[in-house]
Structures are given as structure tokens and as C-alpha cells.
Amino acid sequence: MPGALSHIRILDLGRILAxxxxxxxxADLGAEVIKIExxxxxxxxxxxxxxxxxxxxxxxxxxxxxxxxxxxxxxSVTLDISCxxxxxxxxxxxxxxxxxxxxxxxxxxARFGLDYESLKALNPRLVYCSxxxxxxxxxxxKRAGYDxxxxxxxxxxxxxGEREDLPGGGPxxxxxxxxxxxxxxxxxxxxxxxxxxxxxxxxxQYIDMALLDVGVSMxxxxxxxxxxxxxxxxxxxxxxxxxxxxxxFACSDGHMILAVGNDTQFRKFCEVALCTxxxxxxxxxxxxxxxxxxxxxxPILAGIIEKRARDDWVASLEAAxxxxxxxxxxxxxxxxxxxxxxxxxxxxxxxxxxxxxLVASPMRLSETPVEYRLPPPLLGQDxxxxxxxxxxxxxxxxxxxxxxxxx
Numbered sequence: 017m018p019g020a021l022s023h024i025r026i027l028d029l030g031r032i033l034a035x036x037x038x039x040x041x042x043a044d045l046g047a048e049v050i051k052i053e054x055x056x057x058x059x060x061x062x063x064x065x066x067x068x069x070x071x072x073x074x075x076x077x078x079x080x081x082x083x084x085x086x087x088x089x090x091x092s093v094t095l096d097i098s099c100x101x102x103x104x105x106x107x108x109x110x111x112x113x114x115x116x117x118x119x120x121x122x123x124x125x126a127r128f129g130l131d132y133e134s135l136k137a138l139n140p141r142l143v144y145c146s147x148x149x150x151x152x153x154x155x156x157x158k159r160a161g162y163d164x165x166x167x168x169x170x171x172x173x174x175x176x177g178e179r180e181d182l183p184g185g186g187p188x189x190x191x192x193x194x195x196x197x198x199x200x201x202x203x204x205x206x207x208x209x210x211x212x213x214x215x216x217x218x219x220x221q222y223i224d225m226a227l228l229d230v231g232v233s234m235x236x237x238x239x240x241x242x243x244x245x246x247x248x249x250x251x252x253x254x255x256x257x258x259x260x261x262x263x264x265f266a267c268s269d270g271h272m273i274l275a276v277g278n279d280t281q282f283r284k285f286c287e288v289a290l291c292t293x294x295x296x297x298x299x300x301x302x303x304x305x306x307x308x309x310x311x312x313x314x315p316i317l318a319g320i321i322e323k324r325a326r327d328d329w330v331a332s333l334e335a336a337x338x339x340x341x342x343x344x345x346x347x348x349x350x351x352x353x354x355x356x357x358x359x360x361x362x363x364x365x366x367x368x369x370x371x372x373x374l375v376a377s378p379m380r381l382s383e384t385p386v387e388y389r390l391p392p393p394l395l396g397q398d399x400x401x402x403x404x405x406x407x408x409x410x411x412x413x414x415x416x417x418x419x420x421x422x423x
Contacts, residue, residue, distance in 0.1 A: 019046015020384035024211065027109055028052065028090065029118035029125075031059050033163070033193050034147050034227065036086040037200025039117055042207065043089025044377045044386045050109065050402055051087065051393065055094040055421050058395040059083055069369050077368040079392070086200075087392040088364065088374055093403065094396035094423050101422050103128050108407050111138045115207055119147040122157050132222045142220040143210040145203055151226030161227045163193035170195065170231025175238055178253040187251070199230045260306040261285075261317055264343065267326040274321070275339040279303060284336045289320050364391040399423050 024047040028039040036051075036059070043049040053059055065080035096102040107130070110116055116135065118125060125131050132144040146152060149161010167173050167189045177188030203225045210221050238249050241257065249257065254273075256262035261276050276282045279295075279302055286295040294300050294316065299309045306313055321329065326342060333340045344352065350361050359376055366372035377386045403409045403423070417423045 017384065019387050020381065022046035022048075024048070024115065025113045026050065026115040026117060027106075027113040029116065029120065030147065031119060032061055033086060033196035034199040034203065034225075035117050035119040036061075037197055038145070038147070038203040038207070040086050040089055041200065041204045041377070041379075042115075043390075044379065044388070045381075046384065046387060047089075047115075049090040050113075050398075051090040051092050052097070052106065052109075053092055053094050053395060055096055055396065055423060058092070058094065059087070061086075062395060069366070069372055071369045079366075079368050079372075079394075084372060084374070084392045088388060089390050090393055091390065091398035091402055092393035092396055093399045095399070096422050097128055097130060099422060101417070103130060105403065105407060105409075105422075106130060107135065107138060110135045110142060112406055113139070113142065114211065115143045115145065117145045117147070117203070117207075121160065122148055122152055136220065136222075140219060141214060143207055143214065143223065144220065145207055145210075145223040145225060147199060147203055147225045147227075149227045151229060152224045156228070163196045163227065164189060166195045166227045166231040170228055171235055171238070172231060175235070175249050175251055177251045179251055182253065185251070185253075195227050195231045195234070198234050199225055199227050202230055202233075255310075255314075258307065259303060260310050260313060263314070265318055265321040267321055267329055268324060270326040271343050272321070272326050272329050273341050273343060274317075274333075275341075277339060281338050282306070285333065285338045288332045288336050288338065289317075291316075291320055362388060364388055366391045367394060367397075396423070 021042055024042070026039055026042055026047050026049045028035065028049050028051045030036050030039055030051075039049050039051070051059075057063070061083040062080055064082040066076070067081045068076040069079040069081060069084060071077050095105060097106050110130075126134070132142075132146075135142055135144065148157070149166065150156035150159055167176075168187070172195070173187040173189055176190060178185045180186065203223070206223045206225065210223060214220055237258070241247075241249050254264035259277065261274050261282075263274065264271050265274055274285070276285055282300075282303075283292075283295040286292045294313070298305065300306050300313050330340055330342060342348070349355055355361075360378075362374050362376045363371045364374060372391050374388075374391075376388075379386055400411075400414050403414065404411075409417075414423070
């Protein structure tokens, strides 16, 4: 069955993480994605290693794990867009494409005549998505933007990390490049919206995505906490600013997340913990009162929870309908029966290693399910096939272009 986007061709100039995350998401949904890379080096993340993918004998291949994480479903074409011949071929590919994704610095592609206005003249239906650190406009537009910087500048690190008055207190970044990933997700939504509008209007459009915009927008309820009180949110470590108890607690043999979302769940927790006097106490009977009495209640609960084993707590609380869970390391994540049942780890054939392990898409569509058609490509492995199929370039011409390192 054709994928939901099997009629869409994407020309992908995205590098690192945000752009490739966007194009991989669209590839999973069936789009044809042609990844344009620099001859000889390719996407920067091809060299962000170790670790590397291992071959059948356990030896390192040349394929970096970072690159593999966000480039499946694509064809790799090496093309030097800094030279006139490369630019000419790129324009020809853009004329035959539905979407272009790029994350060059502001103005870089205009130097080559590959900006939106130039390509729009060739293909008015083109949806052109630019991803930069700070957007195409504003005083920071020319700056380079990296996820770590955005986590700080956008406010995320100001609310992430342990409280200042506790050991280890201070700002902390998230363990993955979350603003890059979220920018890729927002970009894919914007592209789908532009394609839907094109169905009605017949026109493409330009999409200006900025990591800082995403970093600011993704803070959820924290915006309104600030807007409605004019109080700057602070770090709560593993606690929640608006719900108690909703945090990590130490058990006798590990740690557990306790996520009590309402007063009924708190009463059930107290029944399991044999401390019903706490849920009957007016200081703790409602979430509002528990938030106000956080510093009194949490040490009491910590003293109770530390006396029993983690798995004992989890089993008892789950049976009572109280949300809780362990803090898993990645080996435990992929050993989890629910994660295994949902098929969140997949294997695909790969020319360097026989197979490559990847994380499945979380999107589950009933009529047009996600497909994993192509593993992350080797650098330039599809150059000849794509240029021959779409541009009609014959073998003699391809050999000549290779010798001059245009491809």
C-alpha cells in the first residue's frame, strides 16, 4: 500500500539533526527523500563518532551512530552546489521536487542562486523550508545557533536542574538535543500544512523555522505560570511546580517516579503506604494544600518510601491505580515488555554491517502505516541512479562529473 506521502519528493539539504529529523519523519510516511551531501565528506554527523556501526565481526565500520539515527528512508546524492554545474543540476532537481529542506546560514544559498525566490521562479509549487538558529529576521539572524545555546537562551535550562538550595543545584541541559528534535517535528508539521494548502491553491510557500522560536514555544505551562503571576519559574529538579507528590523518590534499592495527579490517587497512595492519616490531614488533603506544604510533606513521604524495594512499590501502586514507574537505563528500556511489544527497535539490511538497528517511528496510522523502505544510505551511494533517473544524465557524463568532483 502506498504511504501517505508516497506522491511527494523532497530535496533535502538538511544537516546535523533538526533538518534530518524532519526529512526522516516525512520519509517514514512514504515521501521520496533525496539527501544532497558534500562530495567526500557529506553530512557533518558522518564524522561525529565514535561510536560506529559494527560489522558482522564486531569491527567498526565507517558509519557513525549519530548519522544513522536520523537518516533512514533517504537516498544520498553527492553534489557540489558551490560550482556552476552543481548548481545547475540542483535547480533541475528542485524543479522536479515538491519540498526543499535546508539549514544553511541565512543568505548562504542566495549566493548560489538557490534561495527560495530563485527556485520559486522555476517551480511555483515548491514548499521551501529553512531551518536556522534564530530565523531569517531579527538582530540575531546572522548568528550560528546550536541546540545547547538554544536550551540556555530559550529558558529551558533555567527550569531544568536541581534546586539552588540543594546539592548539585544549578542549570542543566537536557540529555539529548531536544530543541533540534522538536524543531524537526515542528518543521514537518509546517511542511505538511503547506502541502495541504497547496492542494487548494496550487502554490508553494516559504517556511522560516528557528530553533530559538521552538525553544521558547516548547516550555508548555511554564509560560502561563510566568504570565499569570509575573514570577519567574525556578528549577525544581525532579519535582513538579504545580503537583505534589510528583517527583523521584529513593527506595531501599533504587529510585521510583511517583506521579500523583489528583486527590483520589493520593488517597490510594496513602492506603498502599499505610499512612492514611496523611490524606486525612487538612494540610495534605488537596493538591493545592500539598503544593503549599511541599517542604513538610515530601520529607515525610521520602522516609516512608525509602523503607521498601522499588519493584515492591511499583507493583503495589500500579495495582491500586497510582501512576508510578522505574527510571530505566537504555538497556532496560529496550528490555521492557511494553516497548518490545510495540516494536520500538527495528533492524534493517545495511551494506556495511549486514543489518543496522534503529528506533521505530512512534506514528501508527491504520490506513497508511509507516514503512521502513531504505536504511541510512552510504555517502553518495545513489548519486548515479538519481541523476540518471530524474535528469537523464548518462554514464559517460556521470564519469566526467565524478573525475572533476562535481559529484
